[in-house]
Amino acid sequence: RAARDPHRPGFHFVSPAGWMNDPNGLVQRDGWYHLFYQYNPLAPVHSRIHWGHARSRDLVHWEHLPIALAPSDGPDVDGCWSGVFVDDGGVPTLVYSGRAGEVELACVATGSDDLVEWRKDPANPVIAAPPSDVDVTAYRDHCVWSETDAAGRRRWRQIVGSGIRGVGGTALLYESDDLRSWRYLGPLLVGDAANAPRTSPEWTGTMWECVDLFRVDGTDALVFSAWDEGVTHHPLYWTGRYAGDAFAPDALHRLDLGGRFFYAPQSMRDESGRRVLFGWMQEGRPDAAAVAAGWSGVMSLPRVVTARADGSLHQAPAPEIDVLRTEVLFDGAPTAALAQVATSPIRGDQLDLELVTPVADGERIEIAVRATEDGAERTVYVLERVDGALHFSLGRSGSSLDPETDTRPLGGEIPSDSPTAAVHVRIVVDHSALEAFVDGVPLAARVYPTRADALGVTVTGTSAAARLRAWRMAGAR
Numbered sequence: 001r002a003a004r005d006p007h008r009p010g011f012h013f014v015s016p017a018g019w020m021n022d023p024n025g026l027v028q029r030d031g032w033y034h035l036f037y038q039y040n041p042l043a044p045v046h047s048r049i050h051w052g053h054a055r056s057r058d059l060v061h062w063e064h065l066p067i068a069l070a071p072s073d074g075p076d077v078d079g080c081w082s083g084v085f086v087d088d089g090g091v092p093t094l095v096y097s098g099r100a101g102e103v104e105l106a107c108v109a110t111g112s113d114d115l116v117e118w119r120k121d122p123a124n125p126v127i128a129a130p131p132s133d134v135d136v137t138a139y140r141d142h143c144v145w146s147e148t149d150a151a152g153r154r155r156w157r158q159i160v161g162s163g164i165r166g167v168g169g170t171a172l173l174y175e176s177d178d179l180r181s182w183r184y185l186g187p188l189l190v191g192d193a194a195n196a197p198r199t200s201p202e203w204t205g206t207m208w209e210c211v212d213l214f215r216v217d218g219t220d221a222l223v224f225s226a227w228d229e230g231v232t233h234h235p236l237y238w239t240g241r242y243a244g245d246a247f248a249p250d251a252l253h254r255l256d257l258g259g260r261f262f263y264a265p266q267s268m269r270d271e272s273g274r275r276v277l278f279g280w281m282q283e284g285r286p287d288a289a290a291v292a293a294g295w296s297g298v299m300s301l302p303r304v305v306t307a308r309a310d311g312s313l314h315q316a317p318a319p320e321i322d323v324l325r326t327e328v329l330f331d332g333a334p335t336a337a338l339a340q341v342a343t344s345p346i347r348g349d350q351l352d353l354e355l356v357t358p359v360a361d362g363e364r365i366e367i368a369v370r371a372t373e374d375g376a377e378r379t380v381y382v383l384e385r386v387d388g389a390l391h392f393s394l395g396r397s398g399s400s401l402d403p404e405t406d407t408r409p410l411g412g413e414i415p416s417d418s419p420t421a422a423v424h425v426r427i428v429v430d431h432s433a434l435e436a437f438v439d440g441v442p443l444a445a446r447v448y449p450t451r452a453d454a455l456g457v458t459v460t461g462t463s464a465a466a467r468l469r470a471w472r473m474a475g476a477r
């Protein structure tokens with residue numbers, strides 16, 4: 001049933017069926033990339049969550065493996081929630097949130113060498129309760145790493161996502177020698193739930209889900225997903241400096257202009273030293289539609305994260321994805337033929353577009369995808385410069401004739417150092433899953449055109465200096 005759904009992607013990772021949310025336990029080991037994920041194999045709804053598992057040699061073709069963790073009597077009886085992989089002196093180890101009732105606590109499991117079989121630690125939960133001096137709004141999700149202290153001793157550190165009631169989201173810092181006994185050190189950083197209105201794309205929420213701390217090109221980033229009272233909002237990150245037991249923030253940024261369509265991301269450092277990030281592209285159609293389709297949730301493409309010139313993060317699809325570019329549909333300066341679906345040579349529901357173009361003040365470039373010839377359905381990217389500032393948005397009001405789907409506009413400002421430099425736009429179309437990148441700033445979204453002929457692509461508003469390349473993308477299954 002799932003395989004016949006026209007909204008199911010052809011080269012984004014999806015679970016075999018059922019429900020998928022967050023990426024978990026990311027690691028590359030002996031050449032194999034492992035992707036675990038929050039999974040309900042029984043139905044496409046968020047219920048008793050397992051850990052699904054897949055592996056890949058190239059980040060493109062994935063092999064499904066047996067379920068890695070399933071809820072069982074004890075601290076994870078109601079779900080094995082998000083967590084990470086660590087290599088404990090050669091022993092594959094997962095640190096995850098076991099859920100029992102309404103409570104999540106840190107649990108540990110150790111695995112076979114091929115990461116297929118996992119054994120839960122009898123001592124679970126390894127942290128028995130949230131810190132007694134913190135009135136937490138919620139408490140779950142883990143980022144674990146090892147570092148050497150001033151005395152030259154190796155030790156484990158972890159942050160747990162949380163929030164302090166009446167104050168804001170936080171990441172609580174712990175230390176351990178053995179991943180089993182943890183000492184609470186205090187909050188690494190505390191957010192302010194009054195930093196912006198609740199509806200603002202920069203609101204930091206009352207709790208931080210899926211905290212992820214890493215350094216890339218000399219920048220420290222603390223990524224989190226802003227959450228409030230059962231509602232997921234959007235991923236954000238602080239840039240700043242992690243030193244001692246604290247993170248000193250410089251600036252707050254949106255991780256993806258698609259907000260909730262790139263939620264609960266997690267990253268890993270791969271064997272070649274790259275920082276690779278995945279996020280959950282949740283549905284924009286009603287639960288009942290997902291139930292009828294038999295599946296829910298798309299994993300983003302793997303994104304390589306580097307630093308932009310201004311110190312914020314630059315994201316781009318891993319170059320491995322380029323092997324799927326089968327047929328060149330366009331290569332050159334955009335022509336008049338591209339203005340109309342009827343004459344445009346670019347057509348399809350699996351496409352990769354790359355546009356390099358200057359965007360002068362007052363200029364407005366439109367790229368429509370998943371468009372019908374009569375315009376009844378079309379999804380429109382707009383890139384424009386207004387008073388020097390570069391804006392990128394996605395209009396979804398005409399994306400689907402199905403009134404039940406989410407068609408709210410998405411977008412925001414693209415920080416740019418030079419108004420005259422060419423802007424790099426990449427748009428990847430994969431059925432209902434869309435990922436765009438403008439100068440390394442992403443915008444993920446889901447759209448659900450109803451018509452089988454909603455395949456057109458048009459490009460308007462570019463100058464003669466623009467260069468466009470477009471490819472048909474092969475499927476990865």
Ligand code: FRU
Nearest residue numbers: 038049081082141209210264
């Ligand atoms: C984020 C999240 C995590 C939690 C998991 C449960 O989407 O809510 O905080 O661990 O999903 O599936």
